[in-house]
Structure formats: structure tokens, C-alpha cells
Amino acid sequence: MKNNIDKYDLSKISNPNDVKNLTKKEISALCSSLREEILRITSMYGGHLSSNLGTVELTVALCRVFHFPKDKLIFDVGHQSYSWKILTGRNLEHLNQEGHISGFQKMREGPYDAYEAGHSGTAVSAALSFLDARTIQNKDYEIVAVVGDGAIGNGVTLEALNDMGRRESRVILIINDNAMAISPSRGAISHSLRSISLNKNYIRFKEKIKSALQGTRSGKHTIGVLKKFRDWAKNVLVGSNFFDDLGFLYLGPVDGHNVEALERILKKALRADGPVVVHIKTTKGKGYPYAEEDEKGYWHGVTPFDVESGKPTENHPDMISWSHFMGDETLKFMSNPTFALICPAMAKGSHMEEAFQAYPNRCFDPGIAEEHAITYAGALSLCGIHPIVSIYSTFLQRSYDELLHDCARMNVGLTLLIDRAGLCGSNGDTHQGIYDPAFLMSIPNIKIMMPRTFMEADACYRYSLTHQEEICAIRYPHSLEKKEENVFSDKNPCLWEIDGEGNLPLFVGVGPLGYKMQQYLKSISFPFKTLSFSLLYPFDEGVKEKILSSSKIFVYDPYGTKDGFLDHFMAYLFENHYQGEFKGRAIPNTYIDQGSVSSQLERYQLDPKSIKDEVLSFFKK
Numbered sequence: 001m002k003n004n005i006d007k008y009d010l011s012k013i014s015n016p017n018d019v020k021n022l023t024k025k026e027i028s029a030l031c032s033s034l035r036e037e038i039l040r041i042t043s044m045y046g047g048h049l050s051s052n053l054g055t056v057e058l059t060v061a062l063c064r065v066f067h068f069p070k071d072k073l074i075f076d077v078g079h080q081s082y083s084w085k086i087l088t089g090r091n092l093e094h095l096n097q098e099g100h101i102s103g104f105q106k107m108r109e110g111p112y113d114a115y116e117a118g119h120s121g122t123a124v125s126a127a128l129s130f131l132d133a134r135t136i137q138n139k140d141y142e143i144v145a146v147v148g149d150g151a152i153g154n155g156v157t158l159e160a161l162n163d164m165g166r167r168e169s170r171v172i173l174i175i176n177d178n179a180m181a182i183s184p185s186r187g188a189i190s191h192s193l194r195s196i197s198l199n200k201n202y203i204r205f206k207e208k209i210k211s212a213l214q215g216t217r218s219g220k221h222t223i224g225v226l227k228k229f230r231d232w233a234k235n236v237l238v239g240s241n242f243f244d245d246l247g248f249l250y251l252g253p254v255d256g257h258n259v260e261a262l263e264r265i266l267k268k269a270l271r272a273d274g275p276v277v278v279h280i281k282t283t284k285g286k287g288y289p290y291a292e293e294d295e296k297g298y299w300h301g302v303t304p305f306d307v308e309s310g311k312p313t314e315n316h317p318d319m320i321s322w323s324h325f326m327g328d329e330t331l332k333f334m335s336n337p338t339f340a341l342i343c344p345a346m347a348k349g350s351h352m353e354e355a356f357q358a359y360p361n362r363c364f365d366p367g368i369a370e371e372h373a374i375t376y377a378g379a380l381s382l383c384g385i386h387p388i389v390s391i392y393s394t395f396l397q398r399s400y401d402e403l404l405h406d407c408a409r410m411n412v413g414l415t416l417l418i419d420r421a422g423l424c425g426s427n428g429d430t431h432q433g434i435y436d437p438a439f440l441m442s443i444p445n446i447k448i449m450m451p452r453t454f455m456e457a458d459a460c461y462r463y464s465l466t467h468q469e470e471i472c473a474i475r476y477p478h479s480l481e482k483k484e485e486n487v488f489s490d491k492n493p494c495l496w497e498i499d500g501e502g503n504l505p506l507f508v509g510v511g512p513l514g515y516k517m518q519q520y521l522k523s524i525s526f527p528f529k530t531l532s533f534s535l536l537y538p539f540d541e542g543v544k545e546k547i548l549s550s551s552k553i554f555v556y557d558p559y560g561t562k563d564g565f566l567d568h569f570m571a572y573l574f575e576n577h578y579q580g581e582f583k584g585r586a587i588p589n590t591y592i593d594q595g596s597v598s599s600q601l602e603r604y605q606l607d608p609k610s611i612k613d614e615v616l617s618f619f620k621k
Helices: 024-045 050-054 056-065 082-087 123-136 155-164 188-197 200-213 217-237 242-246 259-269 322-333 353-358 370-382 393-410 436-440 454-466 511-523 541-548 565-575 597-603 608-620
Strands: 072-076 143-148 172-177 249-255 276-281 319-321 339-342 386-392 414-419 446-449 471-475 480-482 497-499 506-509 529-532 535-537 552-561 581-587
Touching (some): 024 082, 056 082, 056 259, 123 143, 319 322, 322 353, 322 386, 322 414, 322 454, 386 393, 393 414, 393 471, 414 454, 436 471, 436 552, 454 471, 511 529, 511 608, 529 541, 552 608, 565 581
Parallel strands (some): 072 143, 339 386, 414 471
Antiparallel strands (some): 319 480, 446 535
16 A cells, blocks of 8 residues: 655654644654554554554544543553554554554553453443542543444443433543444534533533532522523423433534544533533544445454455465354355344354345344343244354353343243354453353253364254254354365264273363364374264263273363363263263463464463373373
8 A cells, every 4th residue: 555645753652742742744644654554563463453543543632632641541442542552652563462462452561551341332331430430539530431343332331321421520432433323413503502511611600600509408409400401401402312311411523533623622522521422433444445445344353464455465265264164054044034143243253244145134233232132032032033143252251141041041942153262362361262161051951062073063053953942052263174065964963972982091172173183193093982072061971881981081172261161071070970080171261361372272281282292191101
């Protein structure tokens, strides 16, 4: 991408104060250089591209108006913070790689990140906490939350907005509107009254009246009457929008790519005496044509790519990701008119776009609203429509109550496709897909599956679509596998099979990596038995005796914490009075920082070489 705009030397920026005295020309050059650096970094390492290209001017304006780190800035979601990291003196080189800078706000990286989150919908709640803490501790700082990428429609956000509107202290919420429709009141009267409400003399006068009346019972009554009159006058003469009705002062919309306009409206917000919403309009992917023209979300999160052509630089033509395969399976099965697909906000990431295009009347995207999506799916099942819910493991965490209370309790039929199961790699501790087996196994009336091959995945999927009184959760990673031409299977995926007889040692491997380890161990001609299975829970009692007769058992689960399948398997052996030796390896129940999946496996000695050595040592001794 060629650009003739003047550039700014980003090495001159060590903290936000360095941008406060820049000229208009220097600000323009700075914004251009920030975009160029974000493009360069994401093209090399991957990351969240479009969101960060869209928040460049906003971040510069925030640094010019506010005083960080004294003031507090919270991004929702934290993946919009690349410009912020650069302007606070952090280098994006080796973004999201082990031991280097995170693609999200991280408090451990320094004093400028006051909060952190990988999931959407948290910023307003956090901002409200900072507001109330500021009051309790009698401190003096500003609080700004940037809410974007669909986070305004999240249920947690709406709950927090409802709570925050009752406060009388200033907190500033910036709604980064890059796609959704917000319809504020317009017109000369609206503009005039809002200008009056921000006039310094008006604010001083209002505070004097309030102070004079506050001390008496009749005065407090008068304040209440005046507030009611103010609200009545505004509604009659101006009208109101969603934020007005919640108790916020609404400002905007304003061009989110005009630094001067942003500075003006932010300074107006600083003259308010209560919660403020600043509505800005931005273009997601601003400055990079491929990202600006993207209507499907391709450029939201990217793998390494060539900037000029826009094409990925890591091609694997003979491979296909598990996510892509399950998307193809979904398209195939959706030809049945009694099925519906629900995919909260991640249709592109889970490769469900073709199903959405082919069956628009039976495919639903409720946005970043995982709780609603699961309750909706459960009730849809009761109406005679079989729901298929596609959701990332890390986001499924938010839907535990709905699965337990609104689905399993009523024996609904539900196919739950859990994408990104296992270690997630570069997105780090907020996105790991390792916790769901442990919490899903606490829910009655649920089957949890993790196919090891595409053929097993087809069998699991077919089974789930024909069982109408239980939840079938199918876990799968995002890793690549070789393409297979024919994956049809009518096998019952709930049956366990043991290859081998007698008291030979037994190897139990979960998922694709477990299957590959099993195949490798077989190739070295060491005598042992293997357990072939897709069903993680509940256990198949049909092979109990063959399991219990094993002299030794080794369980390898590189896709879940030890509190999931491994602990349940250990409990199963204990309850059945197993007399042999046992050893198990799974992911520790901890938070795991960013890095490649292979490096994360090595970190906990779960990589193929470590497991091979450990299994052979255990079986031979």
C-alpha cells in the first residue's frame, strides 16, 4: 500500500503527553504513521486489524485531552488498543508472541492499562466501579470507556448502563459506532438546549441553586420538582433517545476520524456533571482499502498477509481447519428445514457464512449476546426446531447458567458446536478454550464429544441431530488437518472401543492430538492397548471390564484442564476399585499467556515428544 502522506517518527513518542503540543500537520502525520505501523505489525504477526485502524484518531484525541495514567481509559473490547499501546511507549514488535506485547490491554505491561478484558461487554461495569471508587476514596481523576465492535448490545453492557445512569458523577462513555445504527434526536432546538446544558456559567448557576436548596426538606423537594420539570421540558421540546432515557447526557454523533472535532466534543463532555455518552462515527478498517470494503469481517482478525495484495502469506492448500470443516458440515445438514443455526457474532470466524447465505431465514446472529443465544436456542427446540449453536469455547463460559437452567433442565434437543477448543495460541489468557469440559460435566442430561478425526466428527454431528432430548456438545480445535474426500459415518459415537486384550497397559488420548499420539505409539511396536472414543462424557460402561483389567493406564488430554476429562476418568477408576497403576497429563487449571500452541504445549510438557517419552517410561517400568 503506497502512501505519500508525511510520516511521523513514532520513536519520539514515549508517553501520551508527547502528542499534546503537536501541530495540526504533525497530528495528521502521526495518524498516518500509526496506521502504517499497525498494518506492518499485523501483516507480520497477525492480530486485530480493522478495529485498530478505526480508532487511530480517537486514541490520539484522547491522549491530547486527558491526562494519563492519572485518568483511566478502558477499551471494550481490549483488542482496539494498538494505537494506545504505541502512544504509551510500547513497541508492537512480536505482537502476541510468547514473552512479548499482548494484543489486549494488560495491566502488567505498565501503568497506562487500568483494566483488561478479552470478552466484550465489560467496560461500562468497570467504569462504574472506578466512578464509585473515586467517590469513596475522594480522588480526582476522569474515567473514559471506549465501547465498540458491537459491545453496546451486550447484555452486561445494558445492565451496567441501566445502573450507571442513576449516578450524578461524571464518567464518559464513548460509543465507537462503526457499523450499528444509533438514532439520536436532531434539530436546532436539540442542539441549542444541549449547548446550554454544557455552558460553564449554567453549570455554576445550577450548582449554586442546588447547594442553596440542599440543606432543607423543602429545598430538597424543590430540587426534585425542578428535575422533573427539566426532564419534561426536554422530552416535549427535544425528544429523547435511548441514552437520554437512561439518565445520560448524549453528545454526537461526531466524525471519529477528525481529531479536532473529537477534541472539541471531549472537552464538552468534561464540562458535564453526570454520566455522558459521546457517540462517534468511524470506519472500521480506515485507511486500508481491503479492510474498509470488508462486509464479512475477514479483516477483523487476521493471520499474516501481504499488505499490497491483501493475500495471506501462510497458505496450506492441502489442509483445512477444523472450524472450516465443521462449517461445511453445517451447510450440508442445514438442508433439513427443521434445523436452525444460531451463531452469536462469530459466523465468519467459525466459517458459517455459507450457511447464513444459503438459509438466511433459519440462520440467526444475535450479536455478542451468548446468554440470550443459548436461552433462545433452548426455547426454539421446544417449538419443534432443532437448534445448532456455533460458539467459541471461551465465549461459552458466559452461558453456563442458560445451558443448565434453560436447556438441560427441560430436556431440550440442542447441537452445541464448541469451536476453538483447547489452547488458543496468540490471543492468550482471555481466550483459552480449555475450561468448558470441567463446567459442562457438571450439567445433567448432556453429552460431551471430542472427535479425533473428521469422520468421527461427522458421526458426532449426525448423532446430535437425531437426539431430541439432550444437549450434544461437540468440541473441536482450530488446528489444520489434511483434507478428506469422504467423511460420511453412521457409527455410534457414544461407544468406546478398546484395541487389545488382557492386562496390557492402556493408552487413552483425547482429540486429534491424542489420536496422533496413539498412532505413533502403535508404530513403534510396543505392546499396549488403546481406547478409541469420541465421547468424553458420560462414560461408556460397555468396556468397563477391559479398562479395569489394564495393568497400567495413561490418560493424555491436551485440550482441557485436569479438572475436566482427566479428573472424571480418575474418579471413574476410583469408584470401580481399579487396582493397577495410573498416570494422567492434562492442562493445569491456570491462566495461560499468549504464544504459539506448540510452545504452550511445551510449556506444560504436553507436546508429542514429552508425552512419548513419559508414556514409554511409564509403561516399561
